[in-house]
Amino acid sequence: MGNRPLLNRRLAGMGTTIFAEMSALATATGSINLGQGFPDTDGPASVARAAADAVLNGRGNQYPPGPGIPELRAAIAEHQQRFHGLSYDPDTEVLVTAGATEAIAATLLALLEPGDEVIALEPFYDSYAACIAMAGATRRPLTLRAPDFRPDLDELRTLITPRTRLLLINTPHNPTGTVLTADELAAIAALAVEHDLLVVTDEVYEHLVFGATHHPIAALPGMRERTVSISSAGKTFSFTGWKVGWVTANPALVTAVRTAKQYLTYVSAGPFQYAVAEALRLPDSYFDGFRADLLRKRDLLVDGLTAAGFRVFTPEGTYFITTDITPLGEKDGIEFCRALPERCGVVAIPNAVFYDNTEAGRSLVRFTFCKQEAVINEAIERLSKLRKR
Ligand code: PMP
Numbered sequence: 001m002g003n004r005p006l007l008n009r010r011l012a013g014m015g016t017t018i019f020a021e022m023s024a025l026a027t028a029t030g031s032i033n034l035g036q037g038f039p040d041t042d043g044p045a046s047v048a049r050a051a052a053d054a055v056l057n058g059r060g061n062q063y064p065p066g067p068g069i070p071e072l073r074a075a076i077a078e079h080q081q082r083f084h085g086l087s088y089d090p091d092t093e094v095l096v097t098a099g100a101t102e103a104i105a106a107t108l109l110a111l112l113e114p115g116d117e118v119i120a121l122e123p124f125y126d127s128y129a130a131c132i133a134m135a136g137a138t139r140r141p142l143t144l145r146a147p148d149f150r151p152d153l154d155e156l157r158t159l160i161t162p163r164t165r166l167l168l169i170n171t172p173h174n175p176t177g178t179v180l181t182a183d184e185l186a187a188i189a190a191l192a193v194e195h196d197l198l199v200v201t202d203e204v205y206e207h208l209v210f211g212a213t214h215h216p217i218a219a220l221p222g223m224r225e226r227t228v229s230i231s232s233a234g235k236t237f238s239f240t241g242w243k244v245g246w247v248t249a250n251p252a253l254v255t256a257v258r259t260a261k262q263y264l265t266y267v268s269a270g271p272f273q274y275a276v277a278e279a280l281r282l283p284d285s286y287f288d289g290f291r292a293d294l295l296r297k298r299d300l301l302v303d304g305l306t307a308a309g310f311r312v313f314t315p316e317g318t319y320f321i322t323t324d325i326t327p328l329g330e331k332d333g334i335e336f337c338r339a340l341p342e343r344c345g346v347v348a349i350p351n352a353v354f355y356d357n358t359e360a361g362r363s364l365v366r367f368t369f370c371k372q373e374a375v376i377n378e379a380i381e382r383l384s385k386l387r388k389r
């Protein structure tokens with residue numbers, strides 16, 4: 001094997017994901033984990049029951065169809081119509097994946113050639129960088145900067161080159177909580193049409209918007225035929241361990257993504273697909289209640305972090321809050337997060353790892369509020385020790 005590194009150069013330096021690292025640190029130190037975004041309360045019991053029943057009744061225990069079970073594809077199409085007024089043919093325009101993570105991987109592996117450039121909103125969700133790299137493409141960040149974390153659309157125009165193939169957006173945006181406005185999306189769409197670019201949109205937090213409105217870019221003129229929309233059941237139904245996600249797009253795009261997907265996992269877990277089909281058909285009261293619960297928790301943690309001395313950027317969407325640690329006399333989010341469990345028994349995520357321009361994210365730290373109120377209150381109590389006297 002000689003001196004050649006085992007990990008290929010596309011993945012060199014990608015190490016362990018920050019979420020795995022920080023959740024392991026939380027377990028090892030017995031800290032409250034406000035790092036990795038997973039709820040500490042499971043989703044609706046009726047949906048859990050549907051999964052258990054499917055297993056016990058032999059539904060989905062053997063390989064389900066590659067594109068996903070017809071019941072789930074129909075439910076995904078109904079959901080897109082019901083919430084976004086978008087109509088997709090469940091047979092040719094919907095693909096079920098192993099979470100949004102596989103949808104992202106399959107989409108990028110299917111659509112990119114080595115040497116292509118991808119413009120993505122920075123900070124980027126960690127798997128984007130890895131998947132762009134695995135596809136042999138290059139990422140070009142459009143940096144969302146504090147304090148507003150809005151995209152600079154003039155800058156976007158300057159990033160487009162003859163090699164640009166694809167714009168990768170994420171709204172509501174993890175980790176900043178930015179929800180792209182109708183005007184911002186219209187400007188992005190106009191550039192995509194003008195330069196004939198594909199758009200991949202990660203909308204896993206589509207139901208978690210507070211005050212703002214979530215707009216799917218696929219609904220804009222000229223976008224349907226060039227957009228791959230991605231979402232997942234994990235966040236919306238609080239079953240992040242089930243890993244059921246999906247892609248909606250026109251038949252040619254779905255066919256391309258499915259070609260890659262079938263050699264990644266072939267299919268995703270069968271019984272959970274039956275349960276997610278039921279979940280997607282829950283009444284509006286479920287979605288409203290879910291949002292209202294998280295809004296209360298957002299406000300609780302925003303107030304607590306502010307009182308603890310952080311500069312807090314209140315998110316319009318997602319279940320994450322980005323903060324700046326500078327007022328605490330701190331500069332480096334990575335060092336701060338590594339020390340935080342020892343100092344106060346709380347785990348958070350340093351936003352710097354989601355940036356190529358690390359300086360723009362150096363002092364930023366993300367906390368999640370998808371936890372029980374008592375847990376959030378205890379974390380706030382512990383973090384109040386940080387306040388400079
Ligand atoms: N995209 C974003 C922006 C996320 O925050 C996450 C984490 N849930 C994912 C994709 C991955 O979703 P899933 O767990 O369904 O693979």
Ligand code: GLN
Nearest residue numbers: 019020035036037038174
């Ligand atoms: N999406 C989750 C977050 O941003 C993490 C999921 C994962 O660990 N891959 O915290």
